[in-house]
Every structure is written in structure tokens, then in C-alpha cells.
Amino acid sequence: MARGEEPLHRSLIRDTTPYLCYILLVVALGPLLFGFHLAELNAPQDVITCVKKSTHSAALHPKLPQCISMNTDQFAVVSSMYTLGGLLGALAAGPLCNKYGRLLTMQLTTIFSVIGPVFESSAPSIGLLAFGRVLSGVASGSAVVVVPIYISEVAPPKEKGLFGALTQIMVNMGIVIAQVLGYFLSRDSLWRFILAVAGGIGIFQLLALSLVPESPKWLAEHRNPQHARHVLRKMRGRKADLDEEVKAWNIDSSREDIAEEESLLSAPPGSHPGPNPDAASDTVGIFSAFMNPSYRPALVAVVAVMIAQQLTGINSIVMYSVSLLSALLPTKAALLTVAVSALNLVMTTLCAPLSDKIGRKTCILLSIAGMGTSSILLAIGIGEGVKILAAIATLLFVASFAVGLGPVPFILANELVGPEAVGATQSWALAANWIATFVVSQFFPILNKAMGERGRIYYVFAGLALVLGAFITWWVPETKGKSGADEVWGRKEARQRVE
Secondary structure, rough: OOOOOOOOOHHHHHHHOOHHHHHHHHOHHHHHHHHHHHHOOOOOOOOOOOOOOOOOOOOOOOOOOOOOOOOOOHHHHHHHHHHHOOOOOOOOHHHHHHOOHHHHHHHHHHHHHHHHHHHHOOOOOOHHHHHHHHHHHHHHHHHHHHHHHHHHHHHHHHHHHHHHHHHHHHHHHHHHHHHHHHHHHHOOOOHHHHHHHHHHHHHHHHHHHHHOOHHHHHHHHHHHHHHHHHHHHHHHHOOOOOHHHHHHHHOOOOOHHHHHHHOOOOOOOOOOOOOOOOOOOOOOHHHHHHHOOOOHHHHHHHHHHHHHHOOOOOOHHHHHHHHHHHHHHHHHHHHHHHHHHHHHHHHHHHOOOOOOOOOHHHHHHHHHHHHHHHHHHHHHHHHHHOOHHHHHHHHHHHHHHHOOOOHHHHHHHHHHOOOOOHHHHHHHHHHHHHHHHHHHHHHHHHHHHOOOOOOOHHHHHHHHHHHHHHHHHHHOOOOOOOOOHHHHHOHHHHHHOOO
16 A cells, blocks of 8 residues: 555545445345346246146135246246346436436336336236336346446545445345245245345335435536535535545536535435536437447447456356256255355455456456356366366356456446446446347357257357457556546547647
């Protein structure tokens, strides 16, 4: 640590108020539900599809069947409907959160988080179960676009990477909760309770969001900058120095009414003055961001990192670890799935401060290198029948993901473009992520079977890790310690020379 540099734990304690903790935990329930829905059908699959059917247990409701008879292909369709909904939600969320605000978009998202599980848990047929999955997917797709933007905008500047990891931590938390519930409740009609839990979490979040304010950075761009400072003051506390953070917004915020700001601290969190046309800036749409050469490098960068997050193979472990590990410990496959997910959660939490210490890009490259190496070891372990090697490689694979590719991609969009384009950029990034997730989840079993089911497919993942790692090394800039997109891409100096 350099002389005069404050230790991370001290700055974290100083910058984190109870109100900020409340805000972060409430908004992060969106990513938690994303992870929950991703894993909710894993453990109870055989019970839902009538493969395991009890003849002595009554249904939870007379009009609801104990299970829904479907074959493997039909179940795959039901599962993939979540991906379709996620893609729709991701594409819609960016423009919405730019135009109407982060808070309103999260509130609309949470309505889908409640309605989707209602259809899922009460579905009497394949069609309604699939429809509920689509609605839940819309909520999750929107949440993983808006929430990382919001967290990045309200997190203390020196700990943006640490707080940015909260998105992936909560995704992993949702996966663990779903799999623990599945481990204990995958019998009779209790699978419906697993699906209903997500609706209960959605209701709680919808109510709790009433005490969450709009992002001060968005308010500064679209409303009265003085009110944005007032909201930031409530988040940081009365003694915090806001000047440097407000200056980074690049908004002309007069300090004439700071005394008035302090007197407004008791105002309701959601209240704010009407739009200020002079402070508002034009937002950039999805297609405009792609066509504009000044935003295109950032768009390519975040899309590449999001694709790398999936095409290095993490969901082959998260979604198919039961079948992969069943040959090692046939009677403990479900428990091993919970253990692998728990390891992912623990490692993501432990590695959260890394991106603030060694940099975002360094974490991503270390993650890709670790996953590529683990893929080779896993291929050898499965192919040669070395059970202990396959087990260790699986754990190293998940741990490597947690170092960088898990948490970092969600915070990059807000650091690579200005606030006017962050929603559109994040939508492109998450759309690419959902498409890549669909590719892995649908084609991994097919390719694995075509290649002899001896782990050879992990050589493919290792090759993809090499290619994607090389591209990211060449294209993606480091964002740690940079004040904004202009500094990241080296445009600030050029602009000053022109002026």
C-alpha cells in the first residue's frame, strides 16, 4: 500500500452508511431472483415432469395436478423460455432506465417478478408454466441491466469495484437458495412452493423500493442537480465531502443553495423537483449507440466481456454439474451441486475487493486464464477417468470464474461510456449475455454427446478462453481509477488540446 493511501476497510466503513446498505440490499434482490430462476428447475425436474410421482400424496390444490407430464424436449422448451424473457427484458430496460430513471424501471421490473412466479407455481399445464418463465425472465433480464448501473452510480467512488461485485454475489445467492430448497422440497407437490418463493421475494422488494431514491447521477443529468446533491448527501452522511464526486458528474451544480439542501434531508426518498430542461441531456438509444463511432468501441468491449463470461463454460457447470459429477459420486450429485454453487458464492464474496486493488481488466484476464486451464484439467480428468482430478478441476473452474468474469462484467458499461449511453450499452451487453447463455444451455448436452461424453468438449471451452482472452487483452481498456469514459479512452487530453 502506498504511503498516505487509506486502507480499504477504513474507507469502506467511513463511506458506507446504514441507508446506503439498505438501498444496495433492496435493489440487489433483482439479481438474486435472476439466479433463483436460473436454478429453480434443476433439482425438482423429475418431480415436476412426473418421472418421480407419489401415489399417496395429495395435490396442494384440488384443481392443480401434482406434476405436469412432459418429455425432455418439452422441459427444455420450458427452461429456455426464461432465456427468451431475459433477452426481451434486457433490450427494453436500457432505453427505459435512461428515459424514465433507474428507480421507476426497477419498480416496473419487480411487478413482473411477482406475476411470473404466480403463473409458474399455479400452472396446471406446460403452456402456463412456460408463460410464467417468460415473465420471470423479463424481470431478470431487466434487473441485471438496471441494477448494476444503479449500484455503480450510488457506490462510493473508491469502492465501485467492491460494490459492483454485489450483483454477482446476489446472483450466486439466488442459485444457492433455489438449490437448497430443491434439495429439501423436490417431492410431491412441494415443487410449487419452490417456485412461489420467488414471488414472495418480489413482493418484499416492491414494497421496500418505496424507500429507495432515484440515482443521484441520473437526477443530475435529467433533473435539478441540487436535488441530486441532496440525495447523495442522504446516502453519504452529513460529514462526507461531496465536491469531488459531484464534480465527476460533469454537471454544473451551483452551491448557492447548499444550506437549503441540508434542510431537505428529511424529505421523502422518492420526492424531487420537476424536470430541469437545462440540466437534462439527450439519451442515446440502442441502435444509435451501435451506429455512433464514439460509443462503438465501448459497446464492443462490454459485449466481448459478456460473451466471454458465458462461452468459457460456466453454465455447463452450474446447469449440468449433476450429470457431470454423477459418475464420481452417484448418490451425492444433488448435494454436490449445492456445494459447487456455495463455493461460487464464497469465492465471489472473497474476491470482491480484487478489482479495486489490481484492476478490472487484470481480474478478467486472470479469470479467463484460470478457467481455460481448469477446462483442460477437467477434460483430462473426465476422459482418463481420474475422478479426483475432475473434481478438483471443477472446483478450480468455479473459483476462477469468481475472480473476475463473475462480478466485473456487470460494472464495465457504466465506466466505459457516459451516463447518456450507459443504458443502451448495458442492454447490448446483457442481450449478448442472454444469447450466449442460451447457446451454452441448449447445445452443451448435444455437443457433449456428439463428442463422446468423455470431457472433450472442455477442450473447446479452453480454446474459446484463449481466443476471447487474446481479444480482451487487445481491445478492452482498464477502467480502475479513471474518472470517466473520456479518461478511459484517452479522449480528455485530446479534447483539451483542441480547446
